Each structure stands twice: as structure tokens, then as C-alpha cells.
Amino acid sequence: RVADVPGLPTGVAEYFEGEGIEELYPPQGEAVEKGVTEGANLVASVPTASGKTLVAQLAMLSAIAEDDGDGGFEFGGDGTALYIVPLRALAGEKAAEFEAFERFGLSVGVSTGNYESDGSRLSDNDIVVATSEKVDSLVRNGAGWIDDLSCVVADEVHLVDDDHRGPTLEVTLAKLRQRVSDLQVVALSATIGNADELADWLDAELVDSDWRPIDLRTGVHYGEALHYDDGTQAELSVGSGSQTAAVVADTLKDEGSTLVFVNSRRNAEASARRLSDVTGGTLSPDERERLADVAEEIRGVSDTETSDDLADAVAKGAAFHHAGLAREHRELVEEAFRDRLVKVVSATPTLAAGVNTPSRRVVVRDWQRYDGTAGGMQPLDVLEVHQMFGRAGRPGLDPYGEAVLLANSHDELEELFDRYVYADPEPVRSKLAAEPALRTHVLAAIATGFTTTEDNLHEFLGETLYATQTDDPGRLKSVTRDVLVYLDRNGFVERDGGALRATATGHLVSQLYVDPMSAATIIDGLRDAARAASGGADGTDSGEPEGFQPASEMRAENDLPEDASVDPSPLGLYHLVSRTPDMYELYLRSGDREQYTELAYEREDELLGSTPREEAAEFEDWLSALKTAKLMEDWASELDEDRIAERYDVGPGDIRGKVETAEWLLNAAERLAGELDVAAATAVREARKRVEYGVREELLDLAGVRDVGRKRARRLFNAGVETRADLRNADKSLVLGAVRGREATAERILENVGHPDPGMDGVDADADATPDPD
Ligand code: ADP
The missing domain is CATH 1.10.10.10 (Winged helix-like DNA-binding domain superfamily/Winged helix DNA-binding domain)
Structure with missing residues (x-):
């Protein structure tokens, strides 16, 4: 019972009881028995949605409490608890959950955003939520409060296995443990085969369980039946549609929802479109009305094709979900799905990684995915598929959860049972030695x-x-x-x-917080620009791989003429940062090679650093970087978002992702230019601001005003309001016209720019200010 848990400060047990949590789930009970509320390190390897968060909460709350000298515990000590989330998107969600503890006088902080800061304001918090990258960065920037940590929780610790991000989590945990004495470590993991190795590493107790609060049936659909893991079958005929449509329709009969996992964004979108025909016919008038509202909100997020497609599907009770969506889109979809308005979501696996959206049924439609490095379709990991399975069944709402794979042949049916239904997840292995x-x-x-x-x-x-x-x-x-x-x-x-x-x-x-190789690439490029501007060598150090220039040579180049006028172009700078390992480049599609090779010749003078020969292996990457840079240049030239999405075959979320990464790397470039006395800092700053606001040079001043943005800035500019000063003195009807008659927005903008009297009463929009209809 929660009331019997040792080490909990006064009031905590009563709080959880009030929330309907009176008895611990078995794995939670085991964790308490192993001392998680009394300072013991713990690895909990437990299925998705089986109450891992409560284990973490009990650990954190007891860790930051103090002995009251009377056999009990109370809050008020100086310890801090740190909760490490696997995705930035989850930080806010977790923090909101922990805010319930503010009733105990505790304060909760989230640390996201820019990497470069010591987060000193976080030192006042009792509980801090952050990603491992953020924690790593805080440590690097000398955050003193790290030494006050009494407990660190690592959520989804099996991700140490991730090639890309795993090493940061691993090193961060190792560093924190070495730096802070008596630090309690609680690591939460999906069910994996070698949780004991994680426990050994962390000197931790182990809870290794496959208990779930709601039954999970798994199986494979083939032919006219669902074949379950217990050997039983249920009839489910497909008719003229797809297997997925048949499963969705069958689940709807029971008023249940379905989550369909597919292997690409495009497939997610196509699947949602098709499934909206299945859900569309089953909606009540009330549902239809509420869905229409959600669809409207979705359209309001951005005017792109993706946004329209999503809204169309949602209006009919279906949706897609992938990392190319804007965050607001994703949130609207998740909420409508939890409210049971949206009946089916077709998703790429990002959703399985932690967003809390359980569903009656889960269909893993694609169990293979394209893998460029392996050169073809590769089967998903068992661990990944099991995590998708784990999203099936909503405790308290569904009688049970069901997760199914789809087979096209009898052989495939057997293969899927062996590969995923009966198989154990693969062991988690460190990826640090890279x-x-x-x-x-x-x-x-x-x-x-x-x-x-x-x-x-x-x-x-x-x-x-x-x-x-x-x-x-x-x-x-x-x-x-x-x-x-x-x-x-x-x-x-x-x-x-x-x-x-x-x-x-x-x-x-x-x-x-940039990869040293990114910094080397940037420094190399900036020096090349400086050299070119000072009339030195032309910078074609033929064939030398970037970032491998001997330091002795670099130092010699540091002796530049003081007054070198250096003016790398935005495209040159965007290309430079796109070539770093910190930027995910766009893929080259068919025809792109010719197109961007041509562009490379046309704009040769602007490109910084050495150009690999066309037949060299790194040329492909270099061209991908050019394509990525061109996207940024288009964005910074005010090309419409949906035109960019079309031209580069990306979603609005991708554009924002690229823009944010470019901002961050250009900020790094500016600082490096300053440190090394390369005179490019001004050009770099301007290129950064242009990509940040997505505008041409002449709009930089205006677009920096809060609530203005790239489109409104352009409309104001065209109406003769060219600077902030102009805006402060502008005719209000012009401003109202530029925001399409939205009075509240116009007032906000005038307030932000410091207008003495931003009120809009009695002002009519100037029709001339709105020449281009949206
Ligand atoms: P996990 O972190 O393992 O994915 P969660 O911690 O999100 O799972 O738990 C899933 C749900 O179960 C939550 O809604 C939570 O409130 C509920 N829950 C957790 N522990 C208990 C318990 N002991 N009794 C009742 N409900 C619980």
C-alpha cells in the first residue's frame, strides 16, 4: 500500500491516495522493497504504461525530503531531483505532471531551448526536467547546482543503444555519478533482455518484470482471421479493402480506437487518407461538429499542404502523426485521439517513443523500413515493435489491449510470430566507442x-x-x-x-555544444572566406577533406590583415553549416545531382572551403548540403512555406527543424569568428537573422518585432512601413490592413513596438494595404 511506503515525506501518500492510487502495482512494490524510496539505485525494466513514472516520483520525492528528527520526513531540504527525458517534446509533458507537487511547496523547472547556458535560474527548482543533451550542456557550462543533486532519473534508458544520442545519455550518467557523491540513480527501461547489465553498470538493484495493468493480446492477421499468441483465432474478413481498414472497422464496431504504425511519413499520410473513408461513415453529428473545429484549428497552424491534408483527414475522424508535423499539429492530434474524437492515427514510430497515447488496438502495418546505410529494407528491432505493442490498451477504458502485425502469406504469418510475437527484445549495447x-x-x-x-x-x-x-x-x-x-x-x-x-x-x-568536427569545418570555411577577401589563395585546397587541415597551417592563416573586408554570402554560410555533422542534410532525389551540380558551378564563388572532386565519395554529401543550404536561402528570401515544402519534398516541421539548427550553428559560427578574430561576424549575424525570421535583408528590422513575422512584415513594408520607427508612427489603418483586420493582433503589435496608444477603436483597415489575398 502507498500508505506503507517508507521514506515518503508527510502528505505524499495521502496525495496519491486522493488520486486513486492506493495500492502499488507489483513492479512498483518490488521497487520499494528494493529501497528506491530510501536512496537505493534502481533499474526498472517494465513494459510501457505499467507505472514507471510513479516509481520515479516516489524516488524523487523521498530523495529531496529531509529527516524531520522525529522518525518522519518532510520537504524543505536543499536537494534537487533531475528527470532526464528522451525527447524534447516530452519535457513539457513530464513537468506538467510533476507540477502537482507544487502543493508541497516544491517548484518544478523545465530546461529546454538553447544549449549554451548554465541554467542558473534552475538552481531554485526542486525538480528539473531536461533532455540528456541539455544536462550535458549544463554540466559543460559550469552549472553549480548540479552538485546539489540528490536523485537523477533516466527515462527510457534503453536508448543508450541509440547510435546517435545514446552516448550522450551514457556519458552524462557516468559523469553525474562521478561528480556528485551519494547520487541516487533511477533508470527506467522498456523490457529488455539484459537489464541486469545496466544494473551492474549503475551499481543498482534490478526490477525486471513483464507485468502490465491491462492484458495485452498480440497476434498476426492473415487471410480471414486474427491469429493470437495463445493459439486462438478470431474471424476478421478483409473484403475488398485493406487488412488495416478491416482491423480499424472491426475495432470501431466495439467503439475502440486504433493506432497504425507505418514506416514513412508519406505512408502515414496516405494511410490516414484511406482510413478516413472507414471512420468518416461512423461519426455522430456531434462528433462531426467537434472534429470540424479541430480541423479548423489545424488549418490555422500553417497554410501548407500537410496542414490541409491533416485537417481533411481529421474532419473525418482519422489523422497522421510524424516528426514532419509542426508541434502544434502533433498536440492537436494527440489531444483529439485521447478525447476519442479521432478514431485512428497512422503514425511513424516517433509516437511509440513516449507520447502517452494508448489505444484499444495497435496495428504494426510495416515491420520493415528503408535503411540507407544498409542499402534496402530492414526489419525493425524487436524492442521497437514491442514498444509499439505496448501502446495497446487504455487502463480503465478498455477491457484489454490488442496488438497485431499483418501477414500476406502463410510463411510470413509464421515468420512474424517467430520474429516478433514470441521473440525477446535484443540486448541493449553501448554505442560509445565511435x-x-x-x-x-x-x-x-x-x-x-x-x-x-x-x-x-x-x-x-x-x-x-x-x-x-x-x-x-x-x-x-x-x-x-x-x-x-x-x-x-x-x-x-x-x-x-x-x-x-x-x-x-x-x-x-x-x-x-557543437561537434568539434562542426567547429573545425566552420573555422576552416570562415578562414577561407577571409583569405579570399584579402586577396590570398582562392581556397581550392584540392581534395583535402574538410576539417582535417593541419593546425599549424590554420595558425599561420590567423595572421590576417586587420582590415580584411570579409563578406561571405548567406548561401555560402548556410552551405558551410549544412556541411557539419550537426546538420541533418536533405537527401538527393533523382535529378537532384544534376540540378545542384549546376548550382554549384553557378554560385561557385560564394561557396566556402574546398570543393571535393565530382568523382570523390564526399561529393554526394557536399551536394546534399548545398540542397539544404538552398532551402534555407529560399526561406530567407520569403518563398512561401508550402512552395518550399513542395520543392524539397519536406513537411513544415522539417523546415522549422532545419531553420532552428541553422540558427544555432550560425550563432556558434559568429562566436567562433569572434574568438578567432576572423572578421566575418557581421555577415554571419545577418545570415542568421535572415534564416531565423525567414526574410530578406530589408525586413530584418520589422520582422524582429514580436507577433509581426515574415508575411506581415512584408505586407507592412509594401504599404510603406519599412522600419520599427515607421511602425511606431504608422497610420493604424495600415497596420490593421496588414494583419487582415485582426484588431487584437494589430494592438499587440503596436504595443510590442512601443506605440504610445495602440488602441484600435474606430480604426478601419486600409484596403490598399492588403493587395495579396491569402
Ligand atoms: P509508464 O511510465 O510505465 O509508461 P505510466 O507511469 O504513465 O506508465 O502509468 C500509466 C498509468 O497508470 C498512469 O495513468 C498512472 O496514473 C497509472 N498508475 C500508475 N501506477 C498506478 C497504481 N499503483 N494504481 C493505479 N494507477 C496507477
Whole structure:
């Protein structure tokens, strides 16, 4: 019983009882027995939606409480609890959940946004929610409150297995444990085969369970029947539609909802369109009306084709969900699905990664996905499929959950049973011993003074999961050595015997939170621009791979004439940051190679750094970066969002993602230019602002006013309001015209720009100010 849990401060048990949580679920009970509320480290490997969050809450609340000297506990100590989320999108959701504890006088903080800050305002919080990248960055920027941590929770810790982000989570946990004495670590994981290895690594107790609060049946649909894992079958004939449509229709008969997992965004959209024909006919008039409202809200988020397609599907009770959607879109879909208005969601696997949207049935329609590096369709991991399965069944709402795969042949039926239904998830393996991961973490460890010698460094790396798992300890050492050579050669680290020290540039790179190779690429490009402007060499260091320029040569180039006039173009700068490993480049599609090769010749003078030869392997990447840069240039030239989406075959969420990454990298470039005394800082700042606001140069001043934005800025400008000063003195009817007659918006804008009297009473929109109808 919650009331019997030891270590909980006064009032906590009563609070949970009030929320209907009186008894612990079995895995929660086990966690308490193993001491999670009394400071014990714990790894909990438990299925999705089985109450892991409560385990974390009990741990955090007891960890930040103090002994009241009377055998009890109360709040008011100086400990802080940190909750590490796997996705930025989940930080807000988790923090909102924890805000319920404000009743105990606790304060909850979320740390998202820019990486480069020490988050000092977070020091006042009792509970902080952040991603592992953010925590890593806070540590690098010297956040003192880290030393006050009493408990850290890592949600979805099995993601240490992720090639891309896993190493950051792993290193962050290792660092926190080494830096903060007596730190309690609670790691929450999906059910995996080798949770015991994670527990060994973290010196933790282990709760390893496959208990679920609601029954889950799994199976495969084939022919005219659903074949379940217990050997039973249920008739489910397909008729003239697809298997997915048949499952959705069957679930609807029971007033249940379905979540369909597919392997690409395009498939998600197409699937939602088709399934909206299934759901559309079953809606009540009231549902229709409410869905029409949601559809309207969706259209209001952005005027793109994606937005329209989504709204069309939602109006008929179906939706798609993928990372290309704007956040507001995703939230509207999730909410309508939880409200049971939207009956089916076709999603790419991002939704399985943690957004809390359970459903009566889950259909894993595609169990293979295209993998460029492997060169073809590859089966999904068992762990991934099981996490999708885990979204089936809403406790308290559904009698049970069902998760099914779809087979086209008898052979496939058997294969799917073996591969996914009866199979155990694959073991989680550390991905730390890879150069990109070590490059950034080794530099950070040195720059923060965490390690001061090579021996030190190897000792620290010995505390990672990688070290506890590997049978080849030499590998980590040899990759680390290569990385040190790289950092030294690029002037980020200095080595003196076994001693290691970061240079001023190295410190900055670590704080900016960019991959050292990104920084090297940027520095190389900026120096090339400076050299070209000062009439030096033309910058075609033929064939030398970027970022590998010997440091000695770089230092020599530092001696530039003081007055070098350096003016790299926005396209050149966008291309430069797009070439860094921190930017996801756009793919080249058929025909793109010719198109962008031509563009490369046309705009050759603007492109910075060395150009790989056309037959060289890295040319493809270099061209992808050019395509990415062109997207940014289009955006910064006020091309319509939906035109860009069409031209580059991307969603609005992708455009925003690219723009944000470019902003961040250009900010880094500006700081690096300053540090290294390369005179490009002004051009870089302007390119950054243009991509941030999505406007041409002449609108930079106006578009920076809150609530103005790129379209309104253009309309104001065309109506003769060209600067902030103009706007402060503008004829109100012009302003009202530029915002299409929306009075509240016009008032807000005038307020933001400091207009003495922003009121709109009695003002009529000037029709001349609105020449282009939306
Ligand atoms: P997980 O984090 O494992 O995915 P959650 O923590 O989100 O799962 O739990 C799923 C749901 O179960 C939540 O709505 C939560 O309030 C509820 N829940 C958790 N523990 C209990 C309990 N002991 N009794 C009743 N409901 C619980």
C-alpha cells in the first residue's frame, strides 16, 4: 500500500491516495522493497504504461525530503531531483505532471531551448526536467547546482543503444555519478533482455518484470482471421479493402480506437487518407461538429499542404502523426485521439517513443523500413515493435489491449510470430566507442577540467556502460587516442606529456555544444572566406577533406590583415553549416545531382572551403548540403512555406527543424569568428537573422518585432512601413490592413513596438494595404 511506503515525506501518500492510487502495482512494490524510496539505485525494466513514472516520483520525492528528527520526513531540504527525458517534446509533458507537487511547496523547472547556458535560474527548482543533451550542456557550462543533486532519473534508458544520442545519455550518467557523491540513480527501461547489465553498470538493484495493468493480446492477421499468441483465432474478413481498414472497422464496431504504425511519413499520410473513408461513415453529428473545429484549428497552424491534408483527414475522424508535423499539429492530434474524437492515427514510430497515447488496438502495418546505410529494407528491432505493442490498451477504458502485425502469406504469418510475437527484445549495447561520440565527449571532459590527464580520461571512460560490456577494452582506448590526435591537430586541445588542457577555442567549442568536427569545418570555411577577401589563395585546397587541415597551417592563416573586408554570402554560410555533422542534410532525389551540380558551378564563388572532386565519395554529401543550404536561402528570401515544402519534398516541421539548427550553428559560427578574430561576424549575424525570421535583408528590422513575422512584415513594408520607427508612427489603418483586420493582433503589435496608444477603436483597415489575398 502507498500508505506503507517508507521514506515518503508527510502528505505524499495521502496525495496519491486522493488520486486513486492506493495500492502499488507489483513492479512498483518490488521497487520499494528494493529501497528506491530510501536512496537505493534502481533499474526498472517494465513494459510501457505499467507505472514507471510513479516509481520515479516516489524516488524523487523521498530523495529531496529531509529527516524531520522525529522518525518522519518532510520537504524543505536543499536537494534537487533531475528527470532526464528522451525527447524534447516530452519535457513539457513530464513537468506538467510533476507540477502537482507544487502543493508541497516544491517548484518544478523545465530546461529546454538553447544549449549554451548554465541554467542558473534552475538552481531554485526542486525538480528539473531536461533532455540528456541539455544536462550535458549544463554540466559543460559550469552549472553549480548540479552538485546539489540528490536523485537523477533516466527515462527510457534503453536508448543508450541509440547510435546517435545514446552516448550522450551514457556519458552524462557516468559523469553525474562521478561528480556528485551519494547520487541516487533511477533508470527506467522498456523490457529488455539484459537489464541486469545496466544494473551492474549503475551499481543498482534490478526490477525486471513483464507485468502490465491491462492484458495485452498480440497476434498476426492473415487471410480471414486474427491469429493470437495463445493459439486462438478470431474471424476478421478483409473484403475488398485493406487488412488495416478491416482491423480499424472491426475495432470501431466495439467503439475502440486504433493506432497504425507505418514506416514513412508519406505512408502515414496516405494511410490516414484511406482510413478516413472507414471512420468518416461512423461519426455522430456531434462528433462531426467537434472534429470540424479541430480541423479548423489545424488549418490555422500553417497554410501548407500537410496542414490541409491533416485537417481533411481529421474532419473525418482519422489523422497522421510524424516528426514532419509542426508541434502544434502533433498536440492537436494527440489531444483529439485521447478525447476519442479521432478514431485512428497512422503514425511513424516517433509516437511509440513516449507520447502517452494508448489505444484499444495497435496495428504494426510495416515491420520493415528503408535503411540507407544498409542499402534496402530492414526489419525493425524487436524492442521497437514491442514498444509499439505496448501502446495497446487504455487502463480503465478498455477491457484489454490488442496488438497485431499483418501477414500476406502463410510463411510470413509464421515468420512474424517467430520474429516478433514470441521473440525477446535484443540486448541493449553501448554505442560509445565511435569517433563522433568520443570526439565531443572527450573534448567536454577535458574542457570542464573533469579529466586533466590521459590516464584520468581512460579511467573515466572505464566507468561507462561500454567498458562494462566490451570484451575488447583496447578498442575504446584506440578510438580515444585517435580522437585526441584530432582535437590536438585542430587546435582544441593541447597535450603536454600525459597532461591534457583545452585551448580557448576548445573551451568555446565545448560550451557551444557543437561537434568539434562542426567547429573545425566552420573555422576552416570562415578562414577561407577571409583569405579570399584579402586577396590570398582562392581556397581550392584540392581534395583535402574538410576539417582535417593541419593546425599549424590554420595558425599561420590567423595572421590576417586587420582590415580584411570579409563578406561571405548567406548561401555560402548556410552551405558551410549544412556541411557539419550537426546538420541533418536533405537527401538527393533523382535529378537532384544534376540540378545542384549546376548550382554549384553557378554560385561557385560564394561557396566556402574546398570543393571535393565530382568523382570523390564526399561529393554526394557536399551536394546534399548545398540542397539544404538552398532551402534555407529560399526561406530567407520569403518563398512561401508550402512552395518550399513542395520543392524539397519536406513537411513544415522539417523546415522549422532545419531553420532552428541553422540558427544555432550560425550563432556558434559568429562566436567562433569572434574568438578567432576572423572578421566575418557581421555577415554571419545577418545570415542568421535572415534564416531565423525567414526574410530578406530589408525586413530584418520589422520582422524582429514580436507577433509581426515574415508575411506581415512584408505586407507592412509594401504599404510603406519599412522600419520599427515607421511602425511606431504608422497610420493604424495600415497596420490593421496588414494583419487582415485582426484588431487584437494589430494592438499587440503596436504595443510590442512601443506605440504610445495602440488602441484600435474606430480604426478601419486600409484596403490598399492588403493587395495579396491569402
Ligand atoms: P509508464 O511510465 O510505465 O509508461 P505510466 O507511469 O504513465 O506508465 O502509468 C500509466 C498509468 O497508470 C498512469 O495513468 C498512472 O496514473 C497509472 N498508475 C500508475 N501506477 C498506478 C497504481 N499503483 N494504481 C493505479 N494507477 C496507477
